[in-house]
Amino acid sequence: MDSSSAIHGYVAEFEKAEQLVAATRRTRLAGYRVFDAYSPFPVHGLDEAMGHPRTILPWLVFLGGLAGGVGGYLLQYYPHVIDYPLNVGGRPLNSWPSFIPVTFEMTILGAALVAVFGMIILNGLPQHYHPIFNLERFERASQDRFFLCIETKDPKFNKTETREFLLELGASEVSECEE
Amino acid sequence: MADLYSTLRQPLIAGNKSLGEVTNDVSGVLERKTSPLWWRAFMASLLFLLIGAAAITYQVATGIGTWGLNRTVGWAFDITNFVFWIGIGHAGTLISAVLFLFRQRWRTSVNRAAEAMTIIAVMCAGLFPLIHMGRPWLAFWMFPYPNMRGSLWVNFRSPLVWDFFAISTYFTISLVFWYVGLLPDLATIRDRAKAGIRKKIFGLLSLGWNGSLRTWNRYEVLYLLLAGLATPLVVSVHTIVSWDFATAVIPGWHSTILPPYFVAGAIFSGMAMVLTLMIIARKVMGLEDYITLRHLDVMSKLIIVTGSIVGLAYATEFFIAMYSENPYETFLFKNRALGPFAWAYWTMVLCNVISPQLLWFKRIRRNVAWVFVLTILINVGMWFERFVIVVTSLHRDYLPSSWTYYTPTLIEVLTLLGSFGLFFTGFLLFCRFLPVIAMAEVKGVLSHGHRSVRSGSR
Numbered sequence: 001m002d003s004s005s006a007i008h009g010y011v012a013e014f015e016k017a018e019q020l021v022a023a024t025r026r027t028r029l030a031g032y033r034v035f036d037a038y039s040p041f042p043v044h045g046l047d048e049a050m051g052h053p054r055t056i057l058p059w060l061v062f063l064g065g066l067a068g069g070v071g072g073y074l075l076q077y078y079p080h081v082i083d084y085p086l087n088v089g090g091r092p093l094n095s096w097p098s099f100i101p102v103t104f105e106m107t108i109l110g111a112a113l114v115a116v117f118g119m120i121i122l123n124g125l126p127q128h129y130h131p132i133f134n135l136e137r138f139e140r141a142s143q144d145r146f147f148l149c150i151e152t153k154d155p156k157f158n159k160t161e162t163r164e165f166l167l168e169l170g171a172s173e174v175s176e177c178e179e
Numbered sequence: 180m181a182d183l184y185s186t187l188r189q190p191l192i193a194g195n196k197s198l199g200e201v202t203n204d205v206s207g208v209l210e211r212k213t214s215p216l217w218w219r220a221f222m223a224s225l226l227f228l229l230i231g232a233a234a235i236t237y238q239v240a241t242g243i244g245t246w247g248l249n250r251t252v253g254w255a256f257d258i259t260n261f262v263f264w265i266g267i268g269h270a271g272t273l274i275s276a277v278l279f280l281f282r283q284r285w286r287t288s289v290n291r292a293a294e295a296m297t298i299i300a301v302m303c304a305g306l307f308p309l310i311h312m313g314r315p316w317l318a319f320w321m322f323p324y325p326n327m328r329g330s331l332w333v334n335f336r337s338p339l340v341w342d343f344f345a346i347s348t349y350f351t352i353s354l355v356f357w358y359v360g361l362l363p364d365l366a367t368i369r370d371r372a373k374a375g376i377r378k379k380i381f382g383l384l385s386l387g388w389n390g391s392l393r394t395w396n397r398y399e400v401l402y403l404l405l406a407g408l409a410t411p412l413v414v415s416v417h418t419i420v421s422w423d424f425a426t427a428v429i430p431g432w433h434s435t436i437l438p439p440y441f442v443a444g445a446i447f448s449g450m451a452m453v454l455t456l457m458i459i460a461r462k463v464m465g466l467e468d469y470i471t472l473r474h475l476d477v478m479s480k481l482i483i484v485t486g487s488i489v490g491l492a493y494a495t496e497f498f499i500a501m502y503s504e505n506p507y508e509t510f511l512f513k514n515r516a517l518g519p520f521a522w523a524y525w526t527m528v529l530c531n532v533i534s535p536q537l538l539w540f541k542r543i544r545r546n547v548a549w550v551f552v553l554t555i556l557i558n559v560g561m562w563f564e565r566f567v568i569v570v571t572s573l574h575r576d577y578l579p580s581s582w583t584y585y586t587p588t589l590i591e592v593l594t595l596l597g598s599f600g601l602f603f604t605g606f607l608l609f610c611r612f613l614p615v616i617a618m619a620e621v622k623g624v625l626s627h628g629h630r631s632v633r634s635g636s637r
Contacts, residue, residue, distance in 0.1 A: 127387030
């Protein structure tokens with residue numbers, strides 16, 4: 001295992017999205033766990049093929065919206081009721097109907113900002129370095145090719161077996177990616 | 180895996196493109212040398228922008244007495260421009276968010292440019308309230324924060340403050356929505372750049388995006404959520420803009436029809452502006468395979484729908500004014516159609532209600548020149564609509580002794596031209612330096628209309 005410590009994994013390259021979906025499904029069935037698929041656009045059916053849990057992002061967004069809404073209301077309640085109450089013709093200080101528009105806008109703002117920054121943080125972005133970019137051909141992953149990388153961290157990883165397995169999946173090319 | 184061709188579903192992208200061809204076509208626009216045509220257009224826009232900048236400098240230095248306003252007509256050109264530009268922006272959000280929720284997959288070719296248009300249009304809009312303050316360096320007083328003035332707070336019961344919140348939220352959301360959509364494409368440009376400054380800049384902007392499945396998964400969830408959030412937002416923004424008028428007691432403004440009427444008008448005008456820009460962009464940048472006649476066709480249909488709502492709103496306003504027998508309302512609407520501003524009113528009707536009827540004909544919807552001319556007319560008409568609402572309602576109100584007329588000054592006209600300069604300069608810079616078409620999204624719909632034999636059985 002000495003020489004494999006310097007490599008990130010084996011990368012298979014495919015020409016079609018369907019091939020990637022089929023290959024991912026078979027990789028999982030073969031017992032591999034530490035692998036990733038890369039594609040230039042979201043490929044449908046890939047999440048099931050890879051079988052990983054749903055993201056918690058929607059819950060974070062809900063909390064963000066809640067915080068935005070409550071915060072937005074308090075932002076109006078505090079000045080008009082507590083800090084600077086102004087009696088205009090005996091109308092109630094907490095005139096909630098006129099506080100609705102700003103509360104609504106702040107709800108949307110809170111939810112959307114949490115959504116965007118949540119996605120960025122959950123995805124580990126901004127990411128300064130990722131070993132997969134050491135592969136020269138990988139520049140096509142954002143253009144027109146599909147990649148599947150089985151990483152050396154996978155307990156089932158074995159230099160010869162994994163390479164053969166990937167070739168069997170119909171990869172047009174299998175290469176070694178440095179760490 | 181032989182490809183079958185469905186005769187029922189038309190492909191969204193013409194020319195039977197491969198993934199690589201899409202990447203080359205779209206990235207090519209910004210990797211090639213700048214075309215002379217772009218330079219000419221850019222210089223012309225920049226000239227208008229500079230004229231506008233000079234006009235703004237003059238009026239800020241002198242004061243807004245340089246405008247043609249008087250004691251009766253306190254709002255005119257400036258607010259008209261503000262509402263006009265905000266409205267333009269709404270079509271971008273409609274295309275990117277609402278049509279996404281409705282699964283209108285043709286939107287992928289136009290949503291990027293439409294969103295860019297939204298952002299620039301909102302910037303143009305924001306300019307006008309800023310100038311209208313007279314002392315724009317005190318604009319930060321709009322923010323509610325504990326301050327050394329007492330604390331003197333903004334009045335949250337005022338629609339003008341609601342407006343401030345609506346516009347700034349709208350701008351922020353449009354900007355992040357656009358940026359999120361750009362992320363994968365920024366990575367594409369980064370990966371194609373050999374080395375040097377472009378690789379560095381796009382490397383920074385793309386945040387190290389690698390297109391991993393986990394990343395895409397969260398990305399898609401985020402996109403759906405943002406679309407769901409932007410949809411009610413876009414409706415709220417123009418509703419709140421209309422409250423600037425509807426909460427006042429001026430006849431012609433004080434009406435519950437204003438919010439839906441403003442929202443429909445916004446989408447109507449914005450859709451026309453998107454079409455104007457797309458027709459120019461597809462020609463100049465050779466993107467006819469992506470922005471096809473079918474796109475012109477469906478967007479023209481949206482113009483008919485929203486235009487008809489606007490036309491119906493004009494008629495309803497008249498009917499209610501007569502039916503209510505409120506003498507002030509009745510007078511106002513007669514004065515709109517027959518008074519000193521009748522020329523503006525009938526320009527509006529001609530451009531917004533009569534000319535779009537031509538779009539009922541498929542032959543006209545699929546004729547680039549016709550659609551181009553009609554969209555320009557609608558842009559003009561929708562500008563006049565806001566002018567009519569603002570000025571005709573004010574110039575003859577309750578007190579006949581203060582009735583008057585309004586004529587804009589040169590400064591006001593130059594400021595409007597300047598905002599067009601800003602708009603086109605911004606849009607041209609976007610076309611030059613960023614991918615105009617959402618490549619990652621287009622790649623996802625390439626197979627639309629095609630079906631491979633194996634994936635056909637689901």
